[in-house]
Amino acid sequence: MKRPLSAANASTKLSTRRGFLLKSMAVGAALPISALAPTQAAHAIGESFPDWMKTPGQAVNEYGSVARYEKHITRVKAQDTAQTQLFSVWHSPIQNQPSIITPNGLHFTVSHNGVPNIDPEQHFLKIHGLVDKPIKIDMNTLQRYPMVSPIHFLECAGNSASNAVSLSALDLSVQALTGQVSGAQYTGVPLKYLLKEAGVKTAGKWVIAEGADGGSHARSIPLSKLLDDAFIALYQNGERLRPEQGYPMRLLIPGWEGNANVKWLHRLEVTDKPAYTKDESGLYSDILASGKIKRFSFHMDVKSVITQPSGKMQLPAQKGFYEISGLAWSGYGKIKQVEVSIDEGKNWSIATLHGPVLSKSLTRFSIPWQWDGKERVILSRATDELGHVQPTRRQWREQYASYSFNHFNAIQAWAVNSQGTVENYYV
Amino acid sequence: MKRPLSAANASTKLSTRRGFLLKSMAVGAALPISALAPTQAAHAIGESFPDWMKTPGQAVNEYGSVARYEKHITRVKAQDTAQTQLFSVWHSPIQNQPSIITPNGLHFTVSHNGVPNIDPEQHFLKIHGLVDKPIKIDMNTLQRYPMVSPIHFLECAGNSASNAVSLSALDLSVQALTGQVSGAQYTGVPLKYLLKEAGVKTAGKWVIAEGADGGSHARSIPLSKLLDDAFIALYQNGERLRPEQGYPMRLLIPGWEGNANVKWLHRLEVTDKPAYTKDESGLYSDILASGKIKRFSFHMDVKSVITQPSGKMQLPAQKGFYEISGLAWSGYGKIKQVEVSIDEGKNWSIATLHGPVLSKSLTRFSIPWQWDGKERVILSRATDELGHVQPTRRQWREQYASYSFNHFNAIQAWAVNSQGTVENYYV
Numbered sequence: 001m002k003r004p005l006s007a008a009n010a011s012t013k014l015s016t017r018r019g020f021l022l023k024s025m026a027v028g029a030a031l032p033i034s035a036l037a038p039t040q041a042a043h044a045i046g047e048s049f050p051d052w053m054k055t056p057g058q059a060v061n062e063y064g065s066v067a068r069y070e071k072h073i074t075r076v077k078a079q080d081t082a083q084t085q086l087f088s089v090w091h092s093p094i095q096n097q098p099s100i101i102t103p104n105g106l107h108f109t110v111s112h113n114g115v116p117n118i119d120p121e122q123h124f125l126k127i128h129g130l131v132d133k134p135i136k137i138d139m140n141t142l143q144r145y146p147m148v149s150p151i152h153f154l155e156c157a158g159n160s161a162s163n164a165v166s167l168s169a170l171d172l173s174v175q176a177l178t179g180q181v182s183g184a185q186y187t188g189v190p191l192k193y194l195l196k197e198a199g200v201k202t203a204g205k206w207v208i209a210e211g212a213d214g215g216s217h218a219r220s221i222p223l224s225k226l227l228d229d230a231f232i233a234l235y236q237n238g239e240r241l242r243p244e245q246g247y248p249m250r251l252l253i254p255g256w257e258g259n260a261n262v263k264w265l266h267r268l269e270v271t272d273k274p275a276y277t278k279d280e281s282g283l284y285s286d287i288l289a290s291g292k293i294k295r296f297s298f299h300m301d302v303k304s305v306i307t308q309p310s311g312k313m314q315l316p317a318q319k320g321f322y323e324i325s326g327l328a329w330s331g332y333g334k335i336k337q338v339e340v341s342i343d344e345g346k347n348w349s350i351a352t353l354h355g356p357v358l359s360k361s362l363t364r365f366s367i368p369w370q371w372d373g374k375e376r377v378i379l380s381r382a383t384d385e386l387g388h389v390q391p392t393r394r395q396w397r398e399q400y401a402s403y404s405f406n407h408f409n410a411i412q413a414w415a416v417n418s419q420g421t422v423e424n425y426y427v
Numbered sequence: 428m429k430r431p432l433s434a435a436n437a438s439t440k441l442s443t444r445r446g447f448l449l450k451s452m453a454v455g456a457a458l459p460i461s462a463l464a465p466t467q468a469a470h471a472i473g474e475s476f477p478d479w480m481k482t483p484g485q486a487v488n489e490y491g492s493v494a495r496y497e498k499h500i501t502r503v504k505a506q507d508t509a510q511t512q513l514f515s516v517w518h519s520p521i522q523n524q525p526s527i528i529t530p531n532g533l534h535f536t537v538s539h540n541g542v543p544n545i546d547p548e549q550h551f552l553k554i555h556g557l558v559d560k561p562i563k564i565d566m567n568t569l570q571r572y573p574m575v576s577p578i579h580f581l582e583c584a585g586n587s588a589s590n591a592v593s594l595s596a597l598d599l600s601v602q603a604l605t606g607q608v609s610g611a612q613y614t615g616v617p618l619k620y621l622l623k624e625a626g627v628k629t630a631g632k633w634v635i636a637e638g639a640d641g642g643s644h645a646r647s648i649p650l651s652k653l654l655d656d657a658f659i660a661l662y663q664n665g666e667r668l669r670p671e672q673g674y675p676m677r678l679l680i681p682g683w684e685g686n687a688n689v690k691w692l693h694r695l696e697v698t699d700k701p702a703y704t705k706d707e708s709g710l711y712s713d714i715l716a717s718g719k720i721k722r723f724s725f726h727m728d729v730k731s732v733i734t735q736p737s738g739k740m741q742l743p744a745q746k747g748f749y750e751i752s753g754l755a756w757s758g759y760g761k762i763k764q765v766e767v768s769i770d771e772g773k774n775w776s777i778a779t780l781h782g783p784v785l786s787k788s789l790t791r792f793s794i795p796w797q798w799d800g801k802e803r804v805i806l807s808r809a810t811d812e813l814g815h816v817q818p819t820r821r822q823w824r825e826q827y828a829s830y831s832f833n834h835f836n837a838i839q840a841w842a843v844n845s846q847g848t849v850e851n852y853y854v
Contacts (some may be wrong), residue, residue, distance in 0.1 A: 006671070009640070014621075029781035040495065050545075050546075050549055050550075050639065052543035052545050052639060052640070052641070052691075053543070053639050053640070053643065054542055054641065055641055056512075056513050056540060056641050056692070057513065057540050057541025057542040057543045057544070057593060057640055057641055058540070058541050058542045058543075058544060058670075059512045059515065059541060060502075060504075060517050060536050060538060060542060060671045061502075062502050062503075062517075063501050063502065063532040063533070064502075064532045064669050064671060065532070065669070066666060066667065066669060067547075067668075067669065067670050067674045067675070069546065069547055070666070070667045070674075070676075073666065074487075074489035074490050075489050075491075077487075085483075086483050086484065086488045088468075088486065088487055090487050090489075095668075096666070097539065097665045097666075098574060098576060098614040098662050098665070099576040099612045099613075099614050099662060099665045100576070100612065100665075101528055101611075101612045101664045101665050102665050103530070103531060103664050103665050103666045104491070104530060105490040105492070106490070106665065106666060109487050111484065111487060113483060114481070114483050114484025114485050114486060114677065115477035115483045115485045115486070115487060116483040116485075117479055117484070117485060117495075118477075118479050119477075119496070120494075120496055120656075122477055123477075137457050140743055144743070144748065144749055144750065145750065146750045146793060147525060147752070147793070148781060149525060149526040149527070149781050149791050150782070151783065166742045174595055178692060182667075184528075185526045185527065185528045187525040187526050191832045210479065212479060212480050213479070213480070213484055214479070214481065214482055214483050214484055216480065229487060235525050235526060236535065236757060237526070237528045237530050237664065238524045238525070238526045238527075238528050238529050238530050239493060239497070239498045239500065239524075239530045239533060240493065240500075240523075241494075242491050242493060242494065243485075243491075243494050244487045244491060244492065247494045247497075248494070248496075261704075263481075316567055316571070321571065322571055323571065323572065323574065325574070332760060354575060354576050355577070356578065356783045356785060357782060365578050366573060366574070368573060388788050421457075425542075
């Protein structure tokens with residue numbers, strides 16, 4: 001239940017007011033130079049220098065890499081007995097990602113049959129089926145078409161599945177729980193141009209999109225969505241797609257579940273009905289509480305997660321100023337609002353949304369927090385521009401069978417105990 | 428001189444109208460499957476398969492890399508006799524960058540004394556001089572402050588210098604000419620919070636920002652800019668700064684010349700006047716036509732460049748449909764308009780700006796072009812929201828001494844000859 005801030009007691013109060021913010025941060029944050037030990041104070045005013053100011057630096061190279069002190073921040077393979085070299089799920093370190101762009105090297109990735117090593121000179125996009133003129137386009141020709149460059153999130157339908165079905169999830173980090181979501185600027189050719197060129201027949205209502213991987217991953221997509229905002233992505237964050245992201249081309253269907261954005265795309269077949277491929281009738285189905293299967297759940301629902309602080313973290317001090325921050329997104333459009341609670345959902349405060357706030361994109365939010373050192377349960381709740389609001393975990397579970405795990409978008413809670421350790425928590 | 432499109436003759440006409448676009452693209456772009464040789468046609472309908480559809484794929488790894496077919500797209504060291512391991516300038520492959528985000532591995536970089544190998548545990552930010560309370564902040568403490576995450580461009584003051592002073596520049600690619608500009612989403616702590624905490628004295632008007640590299644690169648920055656939109660950047664595109672971009676922290680001063688965004692930042696000294704450091708009184712000065720030195724030219728001016736097609740490229744066909752596209756930016760704010768000419772500046776058409784159009788950020792523009800196969804000179808001209816317009820090369824040169832080379836922002840022209848080769852061209 002939402003109450004005005006003035007009704008909240010002091011210890012559960014959050015505020016974005018400037019004065020509060022600056023006053024709070026000054027408490028115990030930086031050290032006055034006079035309080036430092038003599039050698040540190042000397043260093044502070046430049047009388048002694050670290051080695052790297054007394055020696056020539058190293059050479060730059062053609063592509064570069066992260067600093068050696070940061071090499072431990074990587075994707076992590078999901079801890080799941082089903083994982084093999086061919087079927088693997090890698091989670092992005094979202095606890096370390098403060099922005100809406102995920103570096104290509106850290107983007108989450110799921111593959112059902114490993115990563116094919118495709119020679120772009122031997123790869124073509126075919127459009128056939130219910131069309132006037134079947135076409136086959138090579139990569140060089142595709143490069144000549146007009147392109148768009150939107151920023152979007154991608155999320156696996158199974159992201160946060162552990163929260164849906166597993167009690168052992170209480171001991172997991174945000175990377176392990178919700179690391180199957182990333183953001184990027186994609187560049188590619190709108191499908192409407194290509195479908196118009198092939199000439200879709202009146203009977204054409206669906207398109208079967210197939211990848212050129214060993215498993216021929218395939219999904220049925222309504223034609224209307226492809227003619228709306230879908231495109232053939234060739235670039236991700238200013239360079240060609242990485243192999244594990246679908247090189248040399250993938251389908252990009254903004255806001256829809258990850259596996260529908262078919263990687264290594266080589267074929268679009270226009271049909272009058274869905275194909276019910278193994279990839280859409282099996283793993284990626286949602287089972288309702290009634291036991292019936294929900295037929296197609298393309299959109300990724302509105303969702304948010306606090307990434308700082310989050311599960312398995314240890315706050316560096318017992319009390320004082322912190323910034324609570326995280327990511328929010330919706331497959332339906334823009335994020336309109338994110339609320340944060342530090343008292344298990346009794347009171348909510350509106351977080352700052354950091355621009356750009358874009359449609360079907362990650363959106364960063366933050367709010368200052370003066371922690372009183374007591375045990376707290378912190379939550380975030382996102383609302384999108386169509387009015388969708390994140391459900392509680394209980395509300396989410398009431399919709400689905402107890403063993404259904406896709407499309408989990410319930411409110412994520414973290415418990416901060418009095419020692420500053422942070423743990424996954426169910427409200 | 429700008430004329431309405433209807434006044435242009437057919438061969439120099441550009442249009443963004445949908446009907447024109449789709450009709451144009453259909454000419455000779457994709458191949459009908461029926462026109463393919465038999466083995467290709469079989470492949471097109473799935474009767475034979477490439478090797479990568481018949482074998483298991485490869486494993487994903489922790490960080491990944493670009494496809495082996497794309498590894499030739501890298502930063503390139505400037506071809507200049509002044510280059511050494513310590514003083515080096517690396518240009519970004521902007522001809523291959525279709526978006527406003529540059530991957531961290533391809534971001535341009537300039538270093539005057541190599542890249543220091545800084546241990547973040549031993550690195551501090553000091554704020555001293557005309558302040559009430561000198562402070563020294565370690566990296567862990569800095570991480571606790573509120574952060575912002577804007578998307579901005581960075582450009583070296585010397586970008587496009589070859590166009591300003593060298594006739595040999597006519598044989599260069601856009602990477603060699605104008606590759607010292609890149610775009611990224613940065614995340615960091617606003618300077619206003621830190622300066623407020625230190626308490627700037629009334630006499631404080633400037634801040635000397637110094638890097639912890641072997642050359643102690645230092646610049647004087649007006650306090651007013653630091654209190655406006657400047658911040659201490661810790662992250663670039665969702666991961667910690669790369670070493671060559673200032674790890675573990677750099678100054679980020681949106682819209683101002685690259686070298687003022689001091690890398691490896693360790694010290695901010697509040698003063699009442701500029702320090703006139705070697706780095707601002709030497710290399711990074713602009714010499715006016717009168718012979719006088721322009722004292723401080725912080726802003727990067729409005730600029731644009733067509734990246735497709737651009738210098739040293741060979742158009743893949745003799746005539747037909749192409750998309751002309753490129754990047755525009757201004758250190759003063761948002762890009763308002765980009766115009767494109769295909770007849771050496773006689774007629775101009777307004778290009779499409781692809782969102783998000785952000786302040787002090789790269790902005791992608793494009794316009795469809797039906798090339799008639801004749802020799803053409805193509806140009807782009809950007810206007811920013813404050814009304815600044817790119818000058819011609821002649822206008823730009825009239826302002827400065829013949830040997831002054833910084834802040835070159837004149838209109839870039841490319842000549843496309845009848846064989847489809849593209850070359851740098853001065854109008």
